[in-house]
Amino acid sequence: MLSLRNEGVLSMNEINDLRDKLLNNPDKGERLKAVEELTKMASKGNKEAVKIIYEMLKKEEDPEVWIKPFEVPPESENDERKHFVEDESNFYSLSIMPILRKKNISNVQKTIIIKFTKSFIELCKADDWEIVPGAMTILSYLTDEDDLFNFADMWLKKETTNINYILSPLKYHPQILQRIILALRNNPDEYKLRFIEIFDWFLRNPLPDTAEIIGKELWLNLPSRYKEAVRLYYYEKIGNIYEHLFYELKHYSREFGEISAIPLPTKHPYLEWLEGFEREAVTSSIVSYNEIKEKVALKLAKEIREIKKRMEKEGETIEGYQKMTELARKITEIYEEKERNYETLQMTAEKIGLHLKDAVIQIETDEPSPITRRRLERELQREEDRELIPIDKYLGEYFPDDQLVKLYMTEIRNSAKRLNVSVETLRRIVEFHESAHAIIHLGRDAEGKNFNTGAFKMVDGGIDPSPLHETLAQLLTYHCIKDIPELIECFEKLNKFQPSAYRNWKNFTHVPLERIRNILIEIRQGRIEASFDMFERILI
Ligand SMILES: [Zn+2]
Numbered sequence: 343m344l345s346l347r348n349e350g351v352l353s354m355n356e357i358n359d360l361r362d363k364l365l366n367n368p369d370k371g372e373r374l375k376a377v378e379e380l381t382k383m384a385s386k387g388n389k390e391a392v393k394i395i396y397e398m399l400k401k402e403e404d405p406e407v408w409i410k411p412f413e414v415p416p417e418s419e420n421d422e423r424k425h426f427v428e429d430e431s432n433f434y435s436l437s438i439m440p441i442l443r444k445k446n447i448s449n450v451q452k453t454i455i456i457k458f459t460k461s462f463i464e465l466c467k468a469d470d471w472e473i474v475p476g477a478m479t480i481l482s483y484l485t486d487e488d489d490l491f492n493f494a495d496m497w498l499k500k501e502t503t504n505i506n507y508i509l510s511p512l513k514y515h516p517q518i519l520q521r522i523i524l525a526l527r528n529n530p531d532e533y534k535l536r537f538i539e540i541f542d543w544f545l546r547n548p549l550p551d552t553a554e555i556i557g558k559e560l561w562l563n564l565p566s567r568y569k570e571a572v573r574l575y576y577y578e579k580i581g582n583i584y585e586h587l588f589y590e591l592k593h594y595s596r597e598f599g600e601i602s603a604i605p606l607p608t609k610h611p612y613l614e615w616l617e618g619f620e621r622e623a624v625t626s627s628i629v630s631y632n633e634i635k636e637k638v639a640l641k642l643a644k645e646i647r648e649i650k651k652r653m654e655k656e657g658e659t660i661e662g663y664q665k666m667t668e669l670a671r672k673i674t675e676i677y678e679e680k681e682r683n684y685e686t687l688q689m690t691a692e693k694i695g696l697h698l699k700d701a702v703i704q705i706e707t708d709e710p711s712p713i714t715r716r717r718l719e720r721e722l723q724r725e726e727d728r729e730l731i732p733i734d735k736y737l738g739e740y741f742p743d744d745q746l747v748k749l750y751m752t753e754i755r756n757s758a759k760r761l762n763v764s765v766e767t768l769r770r771i772v773e774f775h776e777s778a779h780a781i782i783h784l785g786r787d788a789e790g791k792n793f794n795t796g797a798f799k800m801v802d803g804g805i806d807p808s809p810l811h812e813t814l815a816q817l818l819t820y821h822c823i824k825d826i827p828e829l830i831e832c833f834e835k836l837n838k839f840q841p842s843a844y845r846n847w848k849n850f851t852h853v854p855l856e857r858i859r860n861i862l863i864e865i866r867q868g869r870i871e872a873s874f875d876m877f878e879r880i881l882i
């Protein structure tokens with residue numbers, strides 16, 4: 343009789359013999375010999391052998407025996423043991439996942455199975471829908487977080503990899519996905535052309551644990567050339583959608599006649615979403631008042647520690663103690679300061695129907711205002727200019743880049759005397775005016791949008807003071823205080839000393855605030871030219 347015992351080709355009898363030895367023989371040595379033989383056959387492509395091994399895996403309790411099939415590394419994709427790592431939802435797979443869940447696996451065995459599983463991903467260059475997702479699931483069950491991350495990350499950088507096969511099984515491991523996003527942020531260049539695909543995968547598969555950091559961590563920190571590439575990618579995609587729609591419309595209109603206007607998106611929704619983070623970013627990067635407070639206090643505490651150290655080394659001094667007491671008092675002052683209330687800002691925001699979510703910092707300072715400094719520097723000045731009490735840059739100022747309101751208290755005190763009003767009343771007026779600038783900039787409309795900082799600064803072509811900005815700020819101030827006799831009286835008095843840009847508001851007091859609000863919203867959206875001339879033309 344001819345023996346077919348070469349290269350894994352065995353007669354049916356011989357295979358049945360091996361099955362019997364492996365599954366039913368109480369002798370461990372015999373079982374080991376059988377599993378070695380069958381593993382060799384399976385690795386050469388024998389389908390029957392791999393099924394017998396799978397049956398063994400289900401019932402074999404001796405770890406030395408059941409680990410055997412994993413000890414021989416696969417050499418080609420013809421290796422039938424590939425069915426072991428396939429996804430358990432594939433009908434024909436012989437997935438070992440259900441078996442692994444039931445087994446007690448030692449670390450040594452884990453290492454062997456991990457290596458075996460990784461080999462199959464390598465053999466198909468991470469591009470086989472039957473192998474890769476299942477293998478990744480097995481890896482995420484067996485290996486530790488670092489190893490899983492490094493392995494996934496390595497394949498995401500390769501050209502052949504099917505990104506979806508690698509990432510989809512990791513959906514239940516948000517910490518790995520988060521690490522991948524941060525790696526993209528830190529070294530986008532390493533992913534080369536795969537970058538966009540990976541980025542797109544995260545947008546198409548939004549998970550509660552990754553959506554935020556995709557927007558806030560990755561998108562906002564991305565070098566601009568990557569942002570441009572992402573934008574281009576989605577512009578192209580929306581182009582494809584239009585092409586498809588065009589085809590469909592042609593088809594339908596032939597059947598159902600003309601189809602009238604359908605609302606079409608002009609921007610890909612993903613881009614819209616990403617740009618939302620940019621609008622948010624304008625303000626979220628600003629530190630809150632409490633954070634500033636904490637920072638200052640920490641700095642002072644550090645100074646105290648340093649003085650203490652120095653005195654320990656060089657001996658105690660009276661100056662040292664005095665300095666320490668002074669610093670300690672400053673810290674107490676910072677913390678005991680009354681919780682600042684944002685009443686004025688809040689009131690201004692409510693008046694014009696915008697929401698203020700972001701912290702605007704407001705400080706009162708005794709430093710000379712920019713106009714005072716200029717006046718001191720240039721003694722020669724036109725007398726009438728010296729008479730003016732401009733609200734901005736003299737009594738107060740709004741700094742859009744820092745979202746900061748400054749009140750120049752020395753000038754407020756002096757001017758209050760000149761106007762014969764109380765310091766507090768004048769301070770309140772200035773506070774309202776500067777808050778109005780801040781709200782026009784940062785107040786959010788019903789869609790959560792605020793004025794782009796660059797565009798805010800370019801109103802009226804960027805001239806300073808801008809008649810439109812000052813008209814809006816004065817009008818808003820007027821509406822906030824018109825029912826408070828003391829304040830409106832002070833406001834009228836102050837008005838007489840204002841440069842012309844600050845006096846136009848009087849022509850618009852009859853216009854409902856709702857109308858002003860709508861115009862402001864349209865200016866922010868770029869639908870109305872951001873100039874006083876246009877504002878005037880619309881309303882008068
Ligand atoms: Zn102003």
